[in-house]
Amino acid sequence: MQKLPPTVKTVWRWRLFSVLLGSMAIILLASFWFVNWRFWLGVIASIGLLCGMLTLTILIPYNYAFHKYAIYENRVEIQKGFIIKRESTIPIARIQNVNVQQGPLLKSQHLYEVSIETAGDEHTIAAVTKSESEQIRQQVMTLAMEARNAI
Amino acid sequence: MQYRHLHPLSIFIFLRYSIFGGVIPLIFVGGIGGSLIFLIMLCYAVFYFWNFKYAVTADQIWIQRGVIIKKQEHIPLKRLQTIHHQQSLWLQPFKLETLKLATASKHGFQIKLAFVPQSVGKLVEEHYHAALQQTVAPVNETNTVATSDGSNDLSTPLSVETVADYRINVRDMNLFAATSFRILLFVALFPRYTINILNTFKVYVWPILFHWTGHGAIFVTVLLTFLIAFVVSYLSLWIQYYNFHLTRQEGYLIFSHGLFNHDTIKIREHRIQGVVLERNMIREWLGLFSVKLIMISDENGHSIKSQPVILPVIRKAEWLNFQSQFLPWIPVNNPQMSAPRQRSGWLFFRNAALLLILIASVLTYWWLQYWRLIAIALILGLPLALGNALYKQKRTRVGLTGSTTDAFLYLQTSRYLISRTIVVNWHQIQSIRFQQSVWMNKSHLAHLTINIRSGESEVKVEMRYLDASVAKRVYTWYRQFQ
Numbered sequence: 001m002q003k004l005p006p007t008v009k010t011v012w013r014w015r016l017f018s019v020l021l022g023s024m025a026i027i028l029l030a031s032f033w034f035v036n037w038r039f040w041l042g043v044i045a046s047i048g049l050l051c052g053m054l055t056l057t058i059l060i061p062y063n064y065a066f067h068k069y070a071i072y073e074n075r076v077e078i079q080k081g082f083i084i085k086r087e088s089t090i091p092i093a094r095i096q097n098v099n100v101q102q103g104p105l106l107k108s109q110h111l112y113e114v115s116i117e118t119a120g121d122e123h124t125i126a127a128v129t130k131s132e133s134e135q136i137r138q139q140v141m142t143l144a145m146e147a148r149n150a151i
Numbered sequence: 152m153q154y155r156h157l158h159p160l161s162i163f164i165f166l167r168y169s170i171f172g173g174v175i176p177l178i179f180v181g182g183i184g185g186s187l188i189f190l191i192m193l194c195y196a197v198f199y200f201w202n203f204k205y206a207v208t209a210d211q212i213w214i215q216r217g218v219i220i221k222k223q224e225h226i227p228l229k230r231l232q233t234i235h236h237q238q239s240l241w242l243q244p245f246k247l248e249t250l251k252l253a254t255a256s257k258h259g260f261q262i263k264l265a266f267v268p269q270s271v272g273k274l275v276e277e278h279y280h281a282a283l284q285q286t287v288a289p290v291n292e293t294n295t296v297a298t299s300d301g302s303n304d305l306s307t308p309l310s311v312e313t314v315a316d317y318r319i320n321v322r323d324m325n326l327f328a329a330t331s332f333r334i335l336l337f338v339a340l341f342p343r344y345t346i347n348i349l350n351t352f353k354v355y356v357w358p359i360l361f362h363w364t365g366h367g368a369i370f371v372t373v374l375l376t377f378l379i380a381f382v383v384s385y386l387s388l389w390i391q392y393y394n395f396h397l398t399r400q401e402g403y404l405i406f407s408h409g410l411f412n413h414d415t416i417k418i419r420e421h422r423i424q425g426v427v428l429e430r431n432m433i434r435e436w437l438g439l440f441s442v443k444l445i446m447i448s449d450e451n452g453h454s455i456k457s458q459p460v461i462l463p464v465i466r467k468a469e470w471l472n473f474q475s476q477f478l479p480w481i482p483v484n485n486p487q488m489s490a491p492r493q494r495s496g497w498l499f500f501r502n503a504a505l506l507l508i509l510i511a512s513v514l515t516y517w518w519l520q521y522w523r524l525i526a527i528a529l530i531l532g533l534p535l536a537l538g539n540a541l542y543k544q545k546r547t548r549v550g551l552t553g554s555t556t557d558a559f560l561y562l563q564t565s566r567y568l569i570s571r572t573i574v575v576n577w578h579q580i581q582s583i584r585f586q587q588s589v590w591m592n593k594s595h596l597a598h599l600t601i602n603i604r605s606g607e608s609e610v611k612v613e614m615r616y617l618d619a620s621v622a623k624r625v626y627t628w629y630r631q632f633q
Binding site: 074075077082083084085086087088089090091094118119121123 | 447581582583584585586587588589592602604609611626629630632
């Protein structure tokens with residue numbers, strides 16, 4: 001099974017930073033309605049810092065270590081997590097489409113998010129390099145078409 | 152092309168749709184402005200009606216609709232998968248019906264022809280069968296389902312003769328109507344109506360009742376609420392499944408039922424993705440269950456509750472015979488179902504209890520003055536949660552009819568004292584997810600989520616707290632390939 005590229009951790013750290021900043025700013029703005037906004041500033045800052053430290057030191061490395069995927073001839077397997085372990089198997093023949101997308105954060109690290117769609121559901125691989133994304137897409141779509149013709 | 156318009160009564164249908172969009176301005180504007188908006192919507196409905204044209208030819212259905220942007224749709228009759236005739240009681244004198252047609256397209260392409268003459272409905276059926284009798288249909292559909300008797304071959308002409316016929320006997324129908332959980336729906340969701348009835352009761356009857364029975368009048372009132380709800384639910388089920396009739400033609404199932412709204416639905420067998428056998432606690436005790444189908448490209452779709460029922464009630468003893476006649480592709484022998492684990496019963500209870508305690512705490516925090524009431528509700532709720540957990544534990548089981556990809560997977564789960572067994576083939580499963588936390592690893596348990604294609608998306612069947620080796624066996628079975 002293959003791990004995600006290590007640069008995805010940088011993307012996640014930036015994502016965390018922007019989410020924290022955004023939510024703290026919103027709560028701070030809202031807290032201007034209260035009389036004692038300095039107190040609230042302290043509370044928000046410390047909660048934000050705590051969440052940030054927790055995610056940075058524990059969650060991001062944890063997610064990285066345990067997010068794996070593998071593409072075989074007849075199925076795609078995706079594995080996530082350790083404390084709560086989730087393994088999914090999708091037969092290639094059931095795959096309708098493979099979508100690749102890239103937001104600004106992923107773009108800064110030259111990474112892509114791959115989304116494998118079956119009829120009505122989708123499974124994502126959080127980040128892969130450009131060459132990997134093309135390879136996955138081509139491989140899966142070719143195998144998918146072969147499998148469908150074979151049935 | 153010789154086209155037709157829908158019946159003018161359909162203007163009301165179009166008006167209803169535009170009212171849903173325009174009801175807000177009506178409420179706020181009111182008066183002259185409101186009436187003006189209503190007039191505009193009426194005009195639009197009339198224009199839409201005038202611009203809705205359709206034609207049924209020997210090999211296709213042609214529809215043109217739209218006021219500003221005109222849209223044309225051509226549907227080859229050969230690609231139809233479902234033909235649904237719906238006739239309300241008040242349309243019978245006009246001899247009109249509503250036709251809903253679905254093809255195998257990925258987006259569950261639905262054509263709805265409201266208020267067409269019944270003769271048109273018959274014409275569609277005739278041309279449909281004629282079209283199928285002709286040349287070979289192209290087998291390039293991406294959603295072909297491999298059924299165990301290989302009936303996904305569309306090249307063989309399908310005959311119109313009835314292969315099997317089934318009607319429910321009155322006694323079973325009575326039991327079915329009397330044992331539904333729908334009564335709870337009427338008691339809980341429509342308190343307005345029961346309260347109105349009770350108010351009448353309170354004003355006229357209560358003084359007399361109190362005079363006779365004293366404080367027992369409260370008990371009688373509660374009893375009467377349930378009685379009224381029971382009668383309403385009983386009648387509503389009888390009306391919904393009145394004159395239920397199921398027939399099977401080669402490759403099709405046709406079922407019809409209903410008193411005020413008569414429905415006739417014809418479905419293509421190879422669209423069936425799975426079968427659900429459903430029974431609540433009372434019906435299980437009586438040996439009855441309902442049979443539902445999970446289908447591709449259907450009007451409903453996301454939950455098992457909303458699947459079209461093919462059979463509202465059948466006796467357990469009759470099931471084998473029925474299955475061989477109507478669902479011959481299901482294996483005859485039921486597999487050995489896995490043994491439930493004691494620990495899962497405790498975990499179901501623990502999860503429910505934690506949720507109840509959380510809700511109780513939040514409610515107490517908000518409404519501290521009602522803490523006694525909340526505490527009583529909690530004390531009553533916990534034994535119910537325990538009962539539900541034990542019921543659920545005994546009915547969370549899986550079974551496999553074989554070890555190849557021809558095998559069928561039987562999944563039994565339960566939710567709120569309604570137990571369901573889902574029968575699905577390897578090819579009809581879209582994906583499986585195996586889930587296990589570190590604590591579940593220690594107690595050798597696992598969750599399994601099976602995705603089955605349904606409607607435009609899918610149905611997720613969650614098997615929780617299964618024995619880990621059983622779950623692993625199913626997961627490994629799914630990961631094998633020919």
